[in-house]
Amino acid sequence: MRLKLIYSPEVVEKPILAETILKTGVPMNILEAKVNAQKGELVVSVPASGKQLEDMIQMFEEAGVKTRILTRTLQIDARSCTSCGACISPCPTRALRFKPDWTIEFDEERCVACRVCVNACPVKAITVPNV
Amino acid sequence: MSSEPRCEDIRTVEEINDKIKCGDAVVVTAEEMIKLAETSGIEVAAKEVDVVTSGTFGAMCSSGVFLNFGHADPPIKMTKCWLNDVPVYKGMAAVDGYLGATALSETMGFDYGGGHVIEDLVSGKEVELRAESYGTDCYPRRHVETTITIEDLNQAVLLNPRNCYQAYDAATNSTDRVLYTYMGTLLPNYGNVTFSGAGQLNPLCKDKNYETIGIGTRIFLGGGIGYIIGEGTQHSPQTGFGTLMVQGDLKKMNSAYLRGATFYRYGVTLYVGVGIPIPIINQRVAATAALRDEDILVNIRDYGVPVRPDKRPVVRRVSYAELRSSKIVINEKDVPSSSLSSYKTAREIAEVLKKWMTDGTFLLAKQVEPLPKYREFKPLTVRKRELSVLDVMKREVFTASPSEGVEEAAKKLVDKGIDHLPIVDEESRLMGIVTSWDLAKAVARGKRLLNEIMTRRVITAKVDESIDIVVRRMAQHNISGVPVVDEANHVIGILTTDDISRKLVGGVTK
Numbered sequence: 001m002r003l004k005l006i007y008s009p010e011v012v013e014k015p016i017l018a019e020t021i022l023k024t025g026v027p028m029n030i031l032e033a034k035v036n037a038q039k040g041e042l043v044v045s046v047p048a049s050g051k052q053l054e055d056m057i058q059m060f061e062e063a064g065v066k067t068r069i070l071t072r073t074l075q076i077d078a079r080s081c082t083s084c085g086a087c088i089s090p091c092p093t094r095a096l097r098f099k100p101d102w103t104i105e106f107d108e109e110r111c112v113a114c115r116v117c118v119n120a121c122p123v124k125a126i127t128v129p130n131v
Numbered sequence: 132m133s134s135e136p137r138c139e140d141i142r143t144v145e146e147i148n149d150k151i152k153c154g155d156a157v158v159v160t161a162e163e164m165i166k167l168a169e170t171s172g173i174e175v176a177a178k179e180v181d182v183v184t185s186g187t188f189g190a191m192c193s194s195g196v197f198l199n200f201g202h203a204d205p206p207i208k209m210t211k212c213w214l215n216d217v218p219v220y221k222g223m224a225a226v227d228g229y230l231g232a233t234a235l236s237e238t239m240g241f242d243y244g245g246g247h248v249i250e251d252l253v254s255g256k257e258v259e260l261r262a263e264s265y266g267t268d269c270y271p272r273r274h275v276e277t278t279i280t281i282e283d284l285n286q287a288v289l290l291n292p293r294n295c296y297q298a299y300d301a302a303t304n305s306t307d308r309v310l311y312t313y314m315g316t317l318l319p320n321y322g323n324v325t326f327s328g329a330g331q332l333n334p335l336c337k338d339k340n341y342e343t344i345g346i347g348t349r350i351f352l353g354g355g356i357g358y359i360i361g362e363g364t365q366h367s368p369q370t371g372f373g374t375l376m377v378q379g380d381l382k383k384m385n386s387a388y389l390r391g392a393t394f395y396r397y398g399v400t401l402y403v404g405v406g407i408p409i410p411i412i413n414q415r416v417a418a419t420a421a422l423r424d425e426d427i428l429v430n431i432r433d434y435g436v437p438v439r440p441d442k443r444p445v446v447r448r449v450s451y452a453e454l455r456s457s458k459i460v461i462n463e464k465d466v467p468s469s470s471l472s473s474y475k476t477a478r479e480i481a482e483v484l485k486k487w488m489t490d491g492t493f494l495l496a497k498q499v500e501p502l503p504k505y506r507e508f509k510p511l512t513v514r515k516r517e518l519s520v521l522d523v524m525k526r527e528v529f530t531a532s533p534s535e536g537v538e539e540a541a542k543k544l545v546d547k548g549i550d551h552l553p554i555v556d557e558e559s560r561l562m563g564i565v566t567s568w569d570l571a572k573a574v575a576r577g578k579r580l581l582n583e584i585m586t587r588r589v590i591t592a593k594v595d596e597s598i599d600i601v602v603r604r605m606a607q608h609n610i611s612g613v614p615v616v617d618e619a620n621h622v623i624g625i626l627t628t629d630d631i632s633r634k635l636v637g638g639v640t641k
Contacts (some may be wrong), residue, residue, distance in 0.1 A: 086470075089457075098457065
């Protein structure tokens with residue numbers, strides 16, 4: 001599961017992510033970070049679900065960090081995609097592969113939204129929606 | 132093929148055409164032919180099957196269209212011309228032009244080019260035409276701007292000097308940075324392998340002795356009908372890299388099989404769909420038409436070495452079957468591999484061509500002349516002398532040992548008027564490098580010895596490298612100088628951007 005964490009100016013300097021990791025013991029992975037003096041936005045990959053995930057979200061919210069669950073990373077425009085495969089081997093997390101009928105299959109769970117495939121696609125069929 | 136196959140004629144092209152007209156021809160795709168040969172043997176397959184259809188859909192840079200725009204009133208002898216800001220070659224008659232697939236938009240760069248214009252034309256989209264001239268008595272107009280669609284053109288002929296490579300070497304990258312190439316994105320340290328070509332569906336592989344494919348062969352081209360008009364450029368049949376020159380009426384083509392494409396940081400190209408029918412005239416042709424991915428081998432080459440394509444080091448030899456399995460073993464490590472050409476679309480093309488023949492709408496055309504079986508593939512000899520590292524580098528190199536102090540090193544830089552200080556061992560083998568900036572940082576952070584601050588992964592050059600290559604390397608790493616080393620890593624010179632600019636400007640000395 002990927003979460004977007006939005007830090008308000010009041011809490012932007014507090015180590016909320018580190019505290020949450022220490023408290024929950026869930027090893028979160030930072031995929032994207034935009035932090036300045038005014039605000040912070042992180043995208044993290046969270047290997048948790050169910051109650052544990054809910055608790056974690058509550059912990060963030062209570063600390064003053066808005067959270068959003070990201071359900072879509074990549075979008076592949078099926079009309080434009082030629083199923084060439086140029087996106088597959090450059091993907092560092094093996095989130096893209098061929099199905100038996102040689103069309104492209106995307107594994108949401110493995111994707112870390114690194115955008116390598118967006119550039120690798122010769123027909124610009126892959127986009128990462130703004131989150 | 133275990134034994135020499137018999138090759139008496141089984142059937143003629145004329146006989147097959149008669150069957151196609153009656154709807155009696157047995158047409159199978161290359162994949163179906165492979166299955167049939169595996170289950171029933173090649174003799175039975177050769178007897179049963181009249182035609183095998185092939186297909187490929189990949190990036191084919193040597194592609195383009197001849198266009199005739201018609202005359203405006205008053206008329207113009209177009210000397211320069213653009214379609215959607217992409218330059219059209221105008222070294223021809225007044226309103227004839229050639230739009231190449233790789234031509235880049237003058238306003239959008241890599242995002243749009245000739246390949247995209249071709250796709251837009253085929254899709255029926257409006258395209259902006261702009262042209263200039265010097266004006267003549269017969270063609271007084273000097274400027275024209277309008278929009279056109281493919282319907283407005285008198286002729287739009289796809290004419291591709293090189294399409295349909297028989298096979299193509301796969302690519303990998305040994306360096307420690309990502310490479311963006313015409314073979315796609317290549318991750319560092321052999322991080323992936325990319326390849327192109329339809330393998331067991333590839334047209335020229337399916338008749339690799341060119342017994343049926345030749346000048347005059349009628350083919351599927353871009354969703355319409357095309358013809359082979361000769362060997363392609365760089366045709367190199369003796370090494371298994373035959374190519375085709377093809378043409379066809381763009382107006383009858385389909386944008387599902389002609390797609391403009393961009394290879395990131397490389398450029399623009401056109402994906403072209405080609406399908407060729409292989410009449411099974413004898414058992415030898417049947418055997419090649421039944422070749423499998425396992426039987427078709429190519430090299431994996433290292434694109435990390437900036438030399439001409441045929442000199443790129445071969446990492447391994449592999450079959451298309453292994454390439455397509457999505458995993459290749461290099462240096463005992465599993466490396467992901469994937470194609471750049473679409474196997475799915477190649478299959479589709481073989482199916483469409485099969486349907487055309489079973490419907491009786493596509494007849495075979497017998498070759499007028501065969502393709503050459505041998506062609507020397509020559510490199511370009513550069514006769515004008517070019518600058519090499521040896522010509523520009525300074526032979527007098529000031530170095531330091533790793534145990535020297537920061538102050539001593541700073542003194543050296545100031546006294547000698549230099550910015551780069553290679554750090555070497557007792558035998559002058561390169562260990563690291565320190566620049567004036569490193570020394571400033573060392574002072575700021577209270578470091579005392581060079582081995583505490585030196586950069587250990589040093590970017591270097593060799594004496595025989597061309598200056599162009601080294602300049603690109605320096606720019607990529609954002610550095611202003613490189614030690615020149617020999618094979619044993621001894622420092623034998625130093626090359627800085629100062630040296631290069633001085634050499635190029637000439638005569639200016641410090």
